[in-house]
Every structure is written in C-alpha cells, then in structure tokens.
Amino acid sequence: MNLEQQIKDAMQQVAELSDCQLVEPIEANTLLLECGLDSLGYAMLVAQLEEDLGFDPFTELAIETYPSTFAEFLAIYKQCKSNQ
Amino acid sequence: MTNLIAQLRKRETSGVLKTSVQQSAIADLITKAYKIRSQAPQLAAKKVAILPSPIEDLIVGLLAFDGFCEAIYLCPANTALPPVEDLHLWSFTSELSVEVKSTTTSKQTTWYMATSGTTGKPKWFGHSFEALTASIKYSDNLQKQSWGLLYQAYRFAGLQVVLQALLSSADLVDVTGHEPINQVELMALHQVTAVSATPSLWRQLLMTQQLDTLPLRHITLGGEIAEQALLTQLSRLFPKAKLRHIYASTEAGVGFVVADGQAGFPTKWLDNPSLPIELDISEQHHLLVKPQCSVESDAPLLLNSKGFMDTQDRIEIIGDRVFFLGRATGAINVGGNKAYPEKVEQVLLSCDAISQARVYAKKSAMMGELVAADVVLRSDPLITQSDVSMIKLQILKECKKQLQRFEIPTKISFVDNVAYNPSGKLNRQSIGKQHD
Numbered sequence: 377m378n379l380e381q382q383i384k385d386a387m388q389q390v391a392e393l394s395d396c397q398l399v400e401p402i403e404a405n406t407l408l409l410e411c412g413l414d415s416l417g418y419a420m421l422v423a424q425l426e427e428d429l430g431f432d433p434f435t436e437l438a439i440e441t442y443p444s445t446f447a448e449f450l451a452i453y454k455q456c457k458s459n460q
Numbered sequence: 461m462t463n464l465i466a467q468l469r470k471r472e473t474s475g476v477l478k479t480s481v482q483q484s485a486i487a488d489l490i491t492k493a494y495k496i497r498s499q500a501p502q503l504a505a506k507k508v509a510i511l512p513s514p515i516e517d518l519i520v521g522l523l524a525f526d527g528f529c530e531a532i533y534l535c536p537a538n539t540a541l542p543p544v545e546d547l548h549l550w551s552f553t554s555e556l557s558v559e560v561k562s563t564t565t566s567k568q569t570t571w572y573m574a575t576s577g578t579t580g581k582p583k584w585f586g587h588s589f590e591a592l593t594a595s596i597k598y599s600d601n602l603q604k605q606s607w608g609l610l611y612q613a614y615r616f617a618g619l620q621v622v623l624q625a626l627l628s629s630a631d632l633v634d635v636t637g638h639e640p641i642n643q644v645e646l647m648a649l650h651q652v653t654a655v656s657a658t659p660s661l662w663r664q665l666l667m668t669q670q671l672d673t674l675p676l677r678h679i680t681l682g683g684e685i686a687e688q689a690l691l692t693q694l695s696r697l698f699p700k701a702k703l704r705h706i707y708a709s710t711e712a713g714v715g716f717v718v719a720d721g722q723a724g725f726p727t728k729w730l731d732n733p734s735l736p737i738e739l740d741i742s743e744q745h746h747l748l749v750k751p752q753c754s755v756e757s758d759a760p761l762l763l764n765s766k767g768f769m770d771t772q773d774r775i776e777i778i779g780d781r782v783f784f785l786g787r788a789t790g791a792i793n794v795g796g797n798k799a800y801p802e803k804v805e806q807v808l809l810s811c812d813a814i815s816q817a818r819v820y821a822k823k824s825a826m827m828g829e830l831v832a833a834d835v836v837l838r839s840d841p842l843i844t845q846s847d848v849s850m851i852k853l854q855i856l857k858e859c860k861k862q863l864q865r866f867e868i869p870t871k872i873s874f875v876d877n878v879a880y881n882p883s884g885k886l887n888r889q890s891i892g893k894q895h896d
Contacts, residue, residue, distance in 0.1 A: 393856060394865055416795065416866060419826040423870035434825035 379429075379457060380450055386424045390417055404447035411446070431456055463527025463569065463589055465493060467627060474603070475625060477516060478650050479634045484516055486626060493523035505567055508548045509533040509541060510614075515634045517552040518613055519622065525550075526569045526589055533572040533584070536614035542572065542584045573616055575711070585711055593623055595715060602628040605678060608652040609634045610643065610661055616708065617683055621656050630654070640664040647674055654678035656706075659686050662694065672697055682706035685784045688723040695721050707784075711761060712751040712769050724783040740768050746788055747773045786821065786829075794866040795827035804831060804869065807862045813837055813851045818878035822871055833869040834878050848874060 377385075384402060391398045391412060398412040413421060426432040433456035443449040468490060475486040497504075508529045510521045518534075525532045533542050541547070571592060574582035607625040609632055611618030618636075625632035633650040635643040644665060647655070652674055657665065659681050665671045679694055679701045686705035695703050707725070708715030716737050718725045730739050738750035748768035751761060761769050774785040791798040801819035808817035815838045822832035837843065837851065852872055859868045 393860060393868065415826060419795070419824045419830055420870050422826065423822065423824065423830055423832075427871055432825070435823065 379453055382428055383421075383425065383450060383453065386421055386428060387411065387413065390420045390424055394420065402446050404445065404450075406446045407444060408446060408449055409444075425453070429453070429457070431460060463567075464623075464626070465490060465523050465527060467593075468523070471629060473629055475629045476631045477519065477634070478631060479515060480638070480646055482516075486519075486629075489516065489520050490523055492520045496520065496524040497528055503529055503548055503550075505530050506548050507531040507533065507544055507546060508550050509535050511535050511549055511551045512537040512614070513552050515609070515613055515622075515632075515636075519626070521550060521552065522622075526571070527567055529569055530567065531570045531572055531586065534574070534614045534619070536574060536612055539574050539582050542574070542582075571619075573614070573619070575616075583711075592619065593627060595620075595717065596624050596627050598628055603630055605654045606631040606633060606650060606652045608643075608647045608655040609636060610655065610657045612636060617656065617658075620708075641668050641670070644668045644670045644673065651675055654680075656680035656682060658683040659690050662690060666693065666697075676701045679703045680706060682708060685786070686723055691721055691723060707747075709749055709769075709771050712749050712771070722781070724781045727777055727780045727782050730777075730782065738768070740766070741775060741777070741782075742770055744788070745774055745776065745785075747771045747775045747782075747784075792819075792821040792829050792831050794824075794829055794831065797864075797866045799831050799867040801831075804833065804859075804863065804867055807859055808833060808835055808855065808869075810862070811851075811855050811858050813854070815839075816878045819869065827866075830870045831867060832871040832873075834873045834875045836875055836877055 387398060387402070390396075394413070394417050396412045396414070396417060399406065399410065402411055408418070422432055422434055433452045436459075437452070437456055443452055468486070473486045473490065477484045477486060477489065503525070506529055508521075508525050508531070510518060510525070510532060512535065513521070522532065531544075533544070533547065535541060541549075568588065570586040570588060572584045572586045574584055602624075605625075605628070607621055607630055609618065609621050609625075611621060613619055613622050613636075622632065624630070631650070633647060633652050635646045638646060640661075648670070653676060655665075655674070655676060655678070657680070662681060676698045677700065679698060681690070681694075682705060691703060691705070695701075702719065703721045704717050704719045705723075706715055706717050716725070716729075716739075729735060730741055732738070740748040740750075742748050742764075748764070749771055750766075750768050751763070763769055772788040772790075774788050776783050776785050786793070791800050804819040805817045808814050808819070814835045816836035818834045820832055820834075821829040824830045835855070837848075852874075855872060856868065
C-alpha cells in the first residue's frame with residue numbers, strides 16, 4: 377500500500393473513533409482543517425501513523441510550522457520515510 | 461533542639477500578619493500562644509489536631525503547640541482526620557482570659573501534614589521543626605520583606621511561606637480564598653515583595669495584567685514543573701527580583717532550590733555526594749532523593765540499597781541540564797484535559813480479552829501528551845494475529861463507549877506482562893515492550 381493510501385486509511389480510522397465525518401474526496405490541495413478532523417483528531421492521526429509506519433515526523437524532524445494542505449502533510453511523511 | 465516560639469524569641473519580632481479584614485502583630489500572637497499553653501496544660505505532650513481555622517488562629521496554634529505537644533496534625537478543610545488514637549481536636553473557639561505564667565517545655569514536636577494520594581485518601585507525613593525550617597533563610601534584607609500567602613497554610617508549600625515570614629520577622633499578607641484579581645489588589649495594597657506560588661497560580665496572576673503593580677523582589681515557583689517560558693516572562697516583568705523554583709518531596713522531607721532562572725536543574729547535581737541533598741537518577745529515569753531527616757509516616761519510605769527514595773518524578777537529561785517530564789503515576793495532560801491512567805485501565809480491564817493493563821502518557825507534538833496503553837491478553841495459545849487485530853477493534857469500541865475522546869488510548873501495545881515498580885504500583889513510564 378502506498379503512503380498516501382495508508383494516511384487516508386488512518387484518517388478514516390481516526391474519524392470513526394472520533395465520530396467525525398471526513399470530506400470526500402480528499403485531494404492534494406484540500407485544507408487539513410477542512411478534512412473533518414479537529415486538533416485532537418490530528419494528534420490521534422499522527423499517533424496512529426506512528427503505529428502503522430514506525431515514525432512520527434513531527435517529533436523526528438522537529439517541524440515548527442504545521443502543514444496546511446493534505447499534500448504538505450503527505451510530503452512531510454514522504455520526506456521522513458526517505459530518511460528512515 | 462529548638463522550637464518555633466523559642467526561635468522567635470531570639471530576635472525582635474516586628475512582623476505583622478495582614479488579612480483583608482485585620483492586622484495583628486506577631487508579638488501579640490506569641491502572647492496568645494503562651495495563654496493557650498497555660499490554659500490547656502492537659503495538651504502538654506499530647507497529640508493535637510489543628511482544625512481548619514483562620515490564619516491567625518493557625519499561627520497561634522503552631523506557636524503554642526510546637527515544643528509543647530508530642531505531635532501537631534495540620535488538618536486541611538475537606539480532609540478526613542488522621543486515624544490516630546488519643547488525638548485532641550483544637551478549634552480556637554474558647555475565649556482566653558486568664559494569664560498564667562508560661563509553661564516551659566523542651567518537647568520535640570512532630571508536625572504532621574496530609575498529602576493527597578491518587579486514591580483520594582490522605583497520607584500523613586511527620587516532620588521535625590528542624591527539617592521543616594532547613595531551607596529558611598535569615599537576613600536583615602529578608603526582615604524587610606512582605607510575604608504574600610497564596611497557598612493554604614495547612615499544606616507543605618503554604619507552611620513554608622508562613623515559617624519563612626515568621627522566622628525572618630517579615631510581614632505576612634494572607635490572600636488565600638480570594639480571586640486572582642483581588643489577590644493582586646490586596647498584595648499591591650500591602651506592598652507585597654515576596655510571593656511563592658505554583659506555575660499555574662503565577663499564570664493566573666499574570667493574566668490579571670496587574671501583577672507589575674507589585675514591588676516584587678522574591679519570586680518563588682514550586683509544586684509543578686516550572687517551564688522556561690514562564691520563568692522568562694517573570695524575569696522580564698521583574699528583572700531585579702530573585703527568581704527561584706523549588707523542588708520538594710513532602711514524603712522525603714527534602715527540597716532544593718534552583719536560582720539561575722533556568723528550567724530544570726544542573727546535571728552535575730546528580731550523583732554528587734558533596735551536595736546537601738543527594739540526588740540520583742533511576743534506571744526508569746525517575747528522580748531519586750536521599751531523605752535527610754527522619755520522616756515519620758505510617759507508610760514507611762521505600763529506599764533502594766543506597767538509601768535513595770524514588771520520587772516518581774520522571775526526568776530527562778539534556779546536556780548539562782536535567783528537566784522534569786511529569787509524574788510517573790500521575791495524570792496525563794492531553795491538551796489541557798487530564799486523563800487518569802487508573803480510570804482508563806479499569807475500562808481496558810473490563811474487556812474480556814484483557815488480563816492486565818498499563819496506561820501511560822505518550823508525547824505528542826500537537827497535544828503535549830496522549831494516552832497510550834500496554835495490555836496483556838488472557839492466555840490463549842491458539843490466538844492469531846488477525847484475532848489480535850479484532851480484539852484491538854473491540855477494545856477501542858469499548859473505550860469509545862465508556863471514555864471521553866481524549867481518554868481513549870491512541871496506541872495499544874500487546875505485551876507479555878506489564879511492569880511494576882518496587883512499591884508494587886504499575887510502572888507508567890512511557891516505554892512499552894512490543895510483543896507483536
């Protein structure tokens with residue numbers, strides 16, 4: 377499974393656990409804050425992805441500005457994965 | 461061997477106790493204390509509980525009973541009385557009129573204070589006057605200070621402020637029980653120069669936007685982790701003030717002061733036998749302290765082979781600095797919401813498949829901390845990986861039913877066993893041994 381799909385699956389899982397409804401479809405320029413997850417939802421998503429992928433780029437790369445679009449979020453994970 | 465009243469009589473007691481309604485010279489409180497001793501000789505060498513009282517009465521009681529009674533129990537409001545036989549309850553209701561010659565005594569009194577345990581049942585720890593006043597400073601400069609009291613005087617931190625003010629002949633301004641805005645006004649009115657408070661209280665005081673109306677010279681933080689942002693904010697607002705943060709363990713009766721304005725404490729303080737208080741780090745990265753003076757408690761302290769006690773405070777060494785991370789057994793702070801490990805563990809244990817559970821904090825760049833759990837499955841040799849995935853979903857379903865969102869574990873690891881620390885409590889440090 378590619379990274380993009382893994383992230384989308386994890387988003388779905390978190391949304392179900394949080395009783396949130398994700399927007400359809402999520403595209404590259406979809407704003408994260410408009411995806412349907414709140415700040416706790418994103419924290420849960422990052423934790424879930426750490427479980428699935430084995431890394432947390434927000435801790436490992438000490439990212440100071442948070443991504444605003446899905447594409448930016450994905451890029452951070454791609455960058456961190458290539459560093460692994 | 462000394463006691464409070466004897467110590468105060470050594471020097472001129474010019475201090476004044478100020479509240480929102482009255483002012484009393486400490487010298488007058490000393491006179492009242494002697495009256496109590498002469499009117500209540502039956503209390504000599506007995507155990508006395510000081511029930512919740514106004515600050516003036518509490519101080520009179522401390523002056524009267526230290527060096528006179530066998531033990532003083534400081535009973536805060538809403539706390540069960542200590543389970544002690546032959547305890548005399550003292551509530552300051554009787555009017556004192558007869559003056560009799562002061563009773564002299566050289567009794568060594570133990571001061572008992574309650575700490576709130578995780579279960580809500582208070583634990584009582586006894587300290588000698590020497591131990592309680594070990595960190596009290598005396599100087600002419602300190603005599604000119606006016607201390608603001610924001611803590612309940614029945615607790616360790618509040619008592620330290622009261623004793624510091626009394627023993628240095630400084631003024632004491634009681635602002636407990638007021639709203640932050642009134643606290644600042646009252647302290648400004650009485651020109652308070654020295655304040656000791658928790659970081660949370662300091663943040664509240666800062667939020668009033670009027671804290672700079674106080675002529676503060678001594679700023680003390682204690683009781684919670686003092687983070688750098690707050691220290692920096694306070695030192696900017698009061699560049700001339702002495703800024704200190706205190707670490708204290710009521711159980712061990714020890715504490716130390718960090719005075720360089722930086723969060724944490726120097727790494728070289730660890731494993732340094734030449735320091736007045738010996739500190740060390742455990743394998744679990746907990747701060748270890750060596751109890752100095754004997755502490756009396758119904759629950760004996762658990763010491764390792766070198767005589768150190770585990771404070772259950774998690775620490776991290778970064779270069780030449782040691783930083784506090786939080787309580788090993790304490791609440792998990794999820795973006796300001798507190799999740800209690802015990803509560804989440806109970807929910808996990810209500811799932812049929814789980815035999816043991818350990819809940820702990822997991823760091824999160826977004827929320828500070830998140831809830832994580834290690835669980836042990838009931839032994840079943842036929843269990844497969846897909847069963848485990850199914851069980852995980854069931855667990856999450858159960859959690860969703862019984863817990864708030866921030867309490868639901870974001871990480872569930874299946875492990876062979878959960879770690880217990882030497883006191884038999886679950887070890888909630890955030891390192892789980894992965895099974896799958």
